[in-house]
Amino acid sequence: MPRAIVFIACALLTCVTGIAQGRQANDGDVLHLLAITPSAQSLDYVANKRQFQLHTLLTEQRHPQTMDLSRRIASDTTAGLRELFAVDRDVTRTMDAVAADPARLRQLENASKAMQDALRHGHRVYFYGTGSTGRLAETLESSLWRPFWERAAKTPSWRKIDKALPGIGDHVRGEITGGDRALIASLEGFEDLQLIGRLQLQDNGIRRDDVVFAVTEGGETSAVIGTAKAGAELNGGRPGKTWFVYNNPDTVLLPFTRSREVIEASGITKVNLATGPQAITGSTRMQATTTSLYALGVVMEDAIHHLLAPVLSKTELRALGFDGRATIAARLREFSTLQHTVAATAPRLAAWTDRESATYASGHHTTYLAGHALMPVFVDVTERAPTFRLAPLDRVDAKERRSWIQVWAPVDDADSAWRLLLHRFFHGLDPALYAQPFATQIDDAWLKAAAARSLANAGAEQQTLYDLSFSPRNLQAVGPAQGDHGAMILLGAETPDTSSMRWLRTFTTNGASIDIIHVGDAPLLQRTVAALRAGSPRPALLDVVLPIRHDPLELDRIIALKMLLNAHSTAIMAKLGRVVGNTMTAVQPGNLKLIGRATFLIQSHVNTVLASGKWKQAHGATPPLTYAQANAVLFDVIEQRGKNPALASSPEVELAIVRILEGLRLQRAFSLDEAAALLRSRRLDAYLGGYDG
Template identity: 60%
Template sequence: MANRIMRNLSFLVMASAAVPAAAQPAPNRLGIAPSAQSQDFVANKQQFQLHSLLTEQRHPRSFDLSTRIAADTADGLAALLSVDEDITAALQGVADDPARLAALEAASRDITRALRDGHRLYFYGTGSTGRLAETIESGLWRPFWQRTAASPAMAKIEARFPGLGERVRGEITGGDRALIASLEGFEDIPEIGRLQLQDNGIRPQDLVFAVTEGGETSAVIGTALAAADQAGADARRTWFVYNNPDAVLRPFERSRRVLDDARITKIPLPTGPQAITGSTRMQATTTSLYVLGVVLEDATRALLREVLTGDELAALGFNDAGIGDRLRGFAAIQRTTAAAAPKLAAWTDREAASYAAGRHATYLATRALMPVFVDVTERAPTFRLSPLDTVNAPERRSWIQVWTPSADGAQAWQALLHRPFHGLDKALYLPPFENGIQDPYLREAALRGLSNAGDEQQALYDLSYSPANVQRSGPQAGDAGALILLGDEAHADANRAWLHAFAAAGAEPVLVSVSARPVASDVLADVAALPRAVPVIAVTVAQRDAFELNQTIALKMLINAHSTGVMAKRGRVVGNTMTSVQPGNLKLIGRATWLILSHVNAVLETPAWREAGGSTTPLGYAEANAVLFEAIEQRRNAPGAGSLPEVELSVVAVLDALKAGAPIDWNAAATHLRAGGLSRYLAPYATATGERAP
């Protein structure tokens, strides 16, 4: 099996390198005339045809995930969590490389210097890395200072470094509203990076960390270049963090601009293919979050050493481990998390069963709110789910909701961000969007996104565990629930009330805890007193650190595997590909096109296909893209197609047409897809050894 997997991986990479997308003809054997938008994408958007990137390849360890997890949930989760071993290897490689380790140590010193001199740190990203940036500020930095405020050491810190807790800003492309769901078109606009830099008041002496998993995101590149323009020749001011090797990025002009810019310091953190193809919310983002968190914590310790004693630092959670030691220490975190797969399976099975029965899930989190919220909101674009419901939604469309003990929505946002909500002011962004975006398709999408990016968006989303929310969308029989605890979190009355309310309603709660200590006895006693058995997933990460980074990373990996496992069990993953992806920006249009092409051509190579119909000319990139854009229209307009993902509908439509030697019949394709999903449709094309066509 391994040989076949590597052959398929090699085929994908070689095909992308050897056949320029724009050079491939679009023969009319499918009866599809390429739309103007498709012709424009194939001819003019090669810079967004990213299938050659390492992060877009299929990972051998999770290659047959959908089959494995359907047969054995724990085995499928173990496969997902095993891919995190690539992070261990990547971080070990950095720790063992004197030059790369020295770059991180230099970043730590520059952060210390900037904070000492009263300057700010600005972390910026798009999508998953935007949520990473906000996690650094609102999930690590601000909670640390909130805890430190209760310490006797705080007076000494404030006297020497006034306002230190306010000097880190994490920003996502599109502002805080984009935490719920990315805003259409924004990530493809370099100019928005400069505008958000200006909007956040970032100055030439501040440090900017522009973070992109792929290394090619236009908005992040725009941020890095704008910051370098501010700072001039001083490369200590602007840092570019990415997860693909330089060699695979150089074909892309916008990436070359950063790689060749001496004013920008590069931090490459390649981790290889992701557990779910292209889903960089997993290994790539985990790697960057851990590295940047370690560097920030190291810099903060160095700064506070100037005013605090060793005992005072230890009381805040700091220890003497250097950056290299912390990077090597990730291996223990990964092993501990992976060992939880058998226990995690009970939660995954419960939640998947609830969704299968048409029920919903609710998570309650306090200190864990940011990593939990991030995982939940990232499910929508990855697996084609409805985003979180608004307070005025006439019916529940989102499968899941996240609550935190707060009186109302405004307090819940404060609990999440630990600062005021920040939307985009149209007065700043509208003129550059209207006059500066030349591409008409991109301009139209960006203007639509801007209309949903302002401060008023805060009131539309209520994350509070409050009477109003309980009345609106409280637990029902058959719902799934999870109480999620992080770090040294006290068992609050709200947690007890939530557990009892869920149990009384006939819902199925679980308890999840990630801490440096075992679960507290009072928590276990409350769980044991419930009328039905409650699974307990407890992960003990022994090392305590000041920012609770180790525990946060362990929880992230745990929930990422769980949510991916749930979606795989619900048919939202085929093999290890995100065939339910929503092609809402140029990168995702390119990814969707490549998924159509690779799934179809893999089937055409199988013995089952050739025995039935002989040899068939492979699908070309332009053909696949034309079909995708037509599928987007069909999904909007064709009866019964509205709930079907474009990639899956396209794969079935193309294979049906090639099998029949006739033009695509969208209605027939929709009927076949609804009958059993893409995995079942592809099952007859399994190889003689029982492997599925990828």
Template identity: 75%
Template sequence: MSRHRKPAVATFLLVCAAGLAHGKTAVKEDILRLLGIEPSEQSRDYVQNKQQFQLHTLLTEQRHPQTMDLSRSIAGDTTAGLQELFAVDRDVAATMNAVADDPARLAKLQDASQAMQDALKNGHRVYFYGTGSTGRLAETLESGLWRPFWARLARDGKIWRKVQKAYPGIQDRVRGEITGGDRALVSSLEGFEDLQLIGKLQLHDNGIGKDDVVFAVTEGGETSAVIGTAKEGAVVNGNDPDKTWFVYNNPDEVLLPFVRSREVIEHPGITKLMLATGPQSITGSTRMQATTTSLYALGVTMEDAIHALLKPVLSKRELAALGFDGNATIASRLHDFATLQQTIAATAPRLAAWTDRESSTYAAGHRTTYLAQRALMAVFVDVTERSPTFRLAPLDRANATERKSWIQVWTPAADAGAAWDALLHRPFHGLDPALYAKPFDTQIEDPWLHAAAQRSLANAGAEQQWLYDLSFSADNLRRSGPGEGDHGAMILLGNESPRIGEQWLRTFAEQGAVPVVVHVGNAPLSADALDALHRQLPQLAVFDFTMPFAHDPLQVSQTLGLKMLLNAHSTGIMAKLGRVVGNTMTAVQPSNLKLYGRATFLIQSHVNAVLSSAKWKQAHGETPPLTYAQANAVLFDAIGKRSGNPALTGSPEVELAIVRILESLRLQRAISWDAAAALLRERKLDPYLAGYDD
């Protein structure tokens, strides 16, 4: 089977599953003996004792047939590659329509809206919690949608007085939390995701109590930290299913074999919202369609709850001025997503020009700076999610002596503290070791998780905010200002004017950087404002994307539209730069139990696709497929050998393992890790594997 054909998911799995059946044959000893590898203790433990984290059977971990050839198609035609990525978003539209048209599924979202209303009316809170992408989703619901809405509303003193009289302090009653606290927005904290304990502890750390409503959101439906939150939410609320919700993106039948998932799905005190769309456009990258689905569904549900709360308080004219449509329902808003998807998909030819600009910036060894104000959360989320997905250096610390990150994010703010306020619209929340240290020390039995959690706790405190400066300030300009050939992108949302960043744009242009303006809103940018900018900066490129929704009070549609554009843009860049093979994230950095499994499966599946090809068989005869245990042993050996070896640090473990296995089998002698790295530097994985295509 060619790696770039479009097999059914079941067929693809059969190639890999065949390897699992050979675990006790002589091949197991032969391949590892050929490579000179003895499975490490951690590898043996993972294969034998961590089956509950070997998640390659999940629908979200399969390859999507629409993007099987993404890395090659986008290399030749950026527009065509972006169109492939946008086409997968039709799966989200299908799910939204299916929920809207199914009375039982729609009723759950209506009940969720009512649960929010009941809590907020009675002075209680709504708590969204997630890990990784869904943790950023949770914080987007609070800091990107909820708090900015009330801030805009508060500008009208008359309306604000009415709202505060009816619901005092309502602006502070929604809380979005990511596993590991706000520091984890920058980059993941190893070990936390795999602990139900931390979800439980963070719920109490945030003061969530009886009659508060908990939404535990996990793309895969198996994330331990989120499951811990859901289970503890049920305990706190006396198993009242109206108070604890579990939101996920895989079908129940593929989750039930996993004990921790089954405990939640079958829990009578937890209401389940299953929002599966299918495989992701990049295999396993649930920042794409899975997170889009959950963010949109929960966003329009929250919008519905706010509308219901404000109806008795404000006049129809006041509600309309805020953007509410008196005829809108959750069902109609879910149906709206199809129009949003079609609008975004139509941008591919224009978006391609920006994608080409930014990708050529990195290819030439230069960097990008994003500037955003209202769009800050959406931009920050997309940039920080590029790091684990495509193995980029995370955002540089303010005290870094060497710039490693390709990207930085700035906002018009005077200093680091003001920039965090602009992002979060509330104080930064770190994990206090006094609350977590003892439970971590006494309640984590697994030695690897225990060590990882202790290391991460030391980097999760409130002091972390001062290590990252997102401000457009003199200090940041001095430390990491633009240079000739760098790329600057000012991102505008809604009715923001480009004049908010005039000084920033001029600064970039004066230093020889190439600035652009990107706008997403329900009306085009002012022609007068653009003319004024072009008079100052004739070379300025403007990418203006209009969303078709006038009634978007929380800016759910505009925010989701921007998210989808940024997701496709950043994924397209990484695919063009060789950080994607086909539609698989072979540059993934294994940093938790789930990612160990994903990396293992990527090694196994790519190797077995080559071994089963006609070209390989003609040249080398029948070769038994690689087993999961073999792939895992090679992975952990690569992780160990890569650490501290400068010759290997530029090559991801998955890619090193694939090349070393195939070259050693081809030559029938082991090549070294250094030789595998040298081959990758010369050819990169995608063209290397192309040599084995039928």
């Protein structure tokens, strides 16, 4: 039986029976063999943290299109990229389904009307999310909303706009759990607290009659649920004021108490945008976030159009990029064209993917330079760290360089770079608002301690610790060297300014390979191409031309770039062994949800091997690993790994899988040092591949 089918069958079986079996007699066999006694933390997690054991969610399942991704892409980068892009067709199906369903379409139309009503009367719109959806929320504000009004302010029609809608550019706010510092990397403990969602809504000054969009790809994120509940309470449960946007079917969410409370709440309007499994299992930064960002971007675009239609002439609206025929349904259906256009880049994109992969494989670094595209580039780069177990962006006071990647803006100081990224001032969390509620309203000791630690790293001072500029300081500290790589990203009609050209010359002169990526509705001008490729060696150019008729917020360009970058960065990590099949076995179990994901990955991969013909032929029938056993091994690995620096290069999930399988194979305790040595000599993918067939 093919490995992919075995994996699915084992996953379905263990999903239903694993936890219950954890307390049966078999529970002691593997653990006794490995000399492991379940820790108090593990026992508590299995028995009392079931609301965070999310392996039944559709977004946590393996996608059949990418089952063999890690091995396919090892031999054929283009084929691997095509697999990744193929999953984006699920987003197309969701967009088409919403456009064709009057009830679901009416939801989005009503969301647009809610935005219009609030903004027309001087109220605000608040988008909130955690992790990927938090970056989505900030993208809606800082990449779509604010830049549009900045462009509008430079047109002759601005005087009429400003008179009719004074201060409109400041009336939408996008917030990530943990504040702007969490854009760099997630802050442990925050995601699991409904309390912080409530506090951040208060911190951002959201009031009655403001409209709240709480966005969670899973539909179960505690911080986002806290925001939805607080928004509904603030508005007295009035319909149309609080919206809950999510990407899993209601049927799989209802068993989770916190999800059920929101789904069944009459004062919260639900927008279900379920797309299915992700290209990388559980990596909702990909299709789930693409779906929600596009749908909410279309709603925002529609709301702006209706706000401006009574104020501006049709000619003035066209000058701002609006097409009077662009309904929400029509825009949703246009996603298909974007998806096809981006997917067609696979053969050309592969060369860039191979170059950047080779850069990391040889121990070198990559620097991305982006101006108009800074937010989508920054988001993709920072999301690589938690997904594939990379070091986050280095701080300015770092004593050694740990991050493989850096992101620069074509400006010469850190403050200007943050301003270009956010189009507003940096927002940190003020301990005066959060410390006392954290101390008195969090019952779980682990969460209380984690939240307190994270609060210390979430304040406004965090802005000064990260420099995203093409500055003399950065050039001296982390400037390009022979063998490094540089990627310049251009969006729309953007042309490289003096600073960008200086960056290009600097990297070329110092022996870095260069890729230039442009996404727009027309090719780069020939004179621009000539200027960019005037040096030696000539940079490679990937010019992606979108068949766009209208794109006033640059939503289409940003979504196309997002899909391109998501596939590119995922392919790189698959080529470098950070993906096994289509699972992220390098995941860092840093919160309750990720502990559950790590546990299920261990259980599923082990049971796939135990069900294989080769294992049975060599060792006979072996009882499947239970969820409780997998969790006990995981917590033991986490504890030992924290004490032993020699284990730091091997992810917990991989160590646990090898330790269990080798222990069963050899019928003896197999130490973590032995597991780490095996993983240094042989990638997990190759190790597991030995049991195929």
